[in-house]
Amino acid sequence: MKILLIGANGEIGKILKPxxxxxxxxxxxxxxxxxxxxxxTDVNSIEKLFQQIxxxxxxxxxxxxxxxxxxxSLDEEKLNIGxxxxxxxxxxxxxxxxxxxxxxxxFTLTSGKMGDKPVKNNSAKAIVNGGINSFILAASLELExxxxxxxxxxxxxxxxxxxxxxxxxxKSVESTVNGEIIKVNY
Ligand SMILES: NC(=O)c1ccc[n+]([C@@H]2O[C@H](COP(=O)([O-])OP(=O)(O)OC[C@H]3O[C@@H](n4cnc5c(N)ncnc54)[C@H](OP(=O)(O)O)[C@@H]3O)[C@@H](O)[C@H]2O)c1
Numbered sequence: 358m359k360i361l362l363i364g365a366n367g368e369i370g371k372i373l374k375p376x377x378x379x380x381x382x383x384x385x386x387x388x389x390x391x392x393x394x395x396x397x398t399d400v401n402s403i404e405k406l407f408q409q410i411x412x413x414x415x416x417x418x419x420x421x422x423x424x425x426x427x428x429x430s431l432d433e434e435k436l437n438i439g440x441x442x443x444x445x446x447x448x449x450x451x452x453x454x455x456x457x458x459x460x461x462x463x464f465t466l467t468s469g470k471m472g473d474k475p476v477k478n479n480s481a482k483a484i485v486n487g488g489i490n491s492f493i494l495a496a497s498l499e500l501e502x503x504x505x506x507x508x509x510x511x512x513x514x515x516x517x518x519x520x521x522x523x524x525x526x527x528k529s530v531e532s533t534v535n536g537e538i539i540k541v542n543y
Contacts, residue, residue, distance in 0.1 A: 359384065359413045360530065361406075363397065363450070364420030366390035368514055369467065369522070373419065376523045377530075384410055387420065397421070397446030400453065407457040415530045416454050417465040418447050424481040431480055439485040448492055451506065461503035465529040466493065470512040470543060486510065490538045497536030505535040512542040 358381045364370045365385030377383050385391035386406060395406040397420055421443025424435040447466045454464065471479040472486025493508045500506055507529040511517060525539045 358382070358415055358530070360415040360417060361386060361410060361413050361454075362391075363387065363395065363416070363418045364467075367419055369419040369511070372514075372519055372522060373417065373526055377417075377526075381415075384413070397450055398441050400449050403449055403453045407454055410457075412457055412459050413462065414459050415463045415465070416450065416458065417526060417530065418450055419467050421446050421467070421485075423485050425478055426481070427478050428480050436481055436484070439481045440488075444485045444488045447489060451492075451496060455500060455504060458502075458504050461505075463504065463530055464500075464506040465526060466506070466508045468493075468508045468510045468538065470510060470540070472510060474543060493538060494536055505529075505533070507534055507537045507539055510538050510540045517542040 360377060360381050361384045362370060362374060363386045365374045366387045374383055374385060386393045386395045388396055393406055393409060396402045423439030423443045451464050466489055468486035468489040469482060471482035472490055475483040489508055493506055497506050509525045511522060521541055525541045528534060528539060
């Protein structure tokens with residue numbers, strides 16, 4: 358498969374890239390790193406990326422900043438970091454990218470454990486991850502041409518055996534699951 362991996366140079370991306378590259382053609386992208394640069398907070402940048410790379414079979418996103426801090430420190434500006442970047446960034450990737458996916462292709466977004474099992478100081482992540490998961494449930498009902506969409510919701514990656522993390526992403530890309538929030542190491 359021809360797979361676009363956004364955030365390939367990050368903590369999760371660096372784990373996924375060599376594993377997926379064993380079986381698939383990987384096109385890497387990031388803000389300042391990878392085969393192509395993209396800023397997922399900018400719809401024009403997303404459109405340009407897809408125009409440059411052409412048709413693909415799968416898009417995996419492991420990119421998206423979000424504010425971490427106590428509730429008292431949270432304000433609209435800090436909340437907007439995650440909303441613009443991790444939430445709307447990934448959603449816009451799907452809205453724009455669906456035109457560029459081959460039939461029966463797939464999107465794999467990344468949310469996180471703080472969406473449904475939050476600990477203190479993670480209200481911003483809880484909102485953003487919850488929004489991503491809800492989008493998956495709804496969008497999976499409407500994507501056309503057999504295109505699937507799932508989210509991987511990992512716990513802290515440093516605590517996860519590598520094969521558990523990679524298996525979750527492989528499951529989303531290579532199997533037929535659709536509309537699933539795949540929880541890893543809860
Ligand atoms: N790490 C964890 O323990 C963990 C656990 C649960 C969920 N998650 C979620 O998984 C995702 C990836 O986490 P991570 O720890 O691997 O992140 P990371 O180490 O900070 O790496 C993020 C990667 O995404 C790229 N990126 C960031 N913002 C971008 C943007 N606006 N447009 C395009 N590329 C962008 C970066 O590119 P450049 O390097 O080029 O800037 C980098 O390659 C995040 O959404 C995070 O919330 C992480």
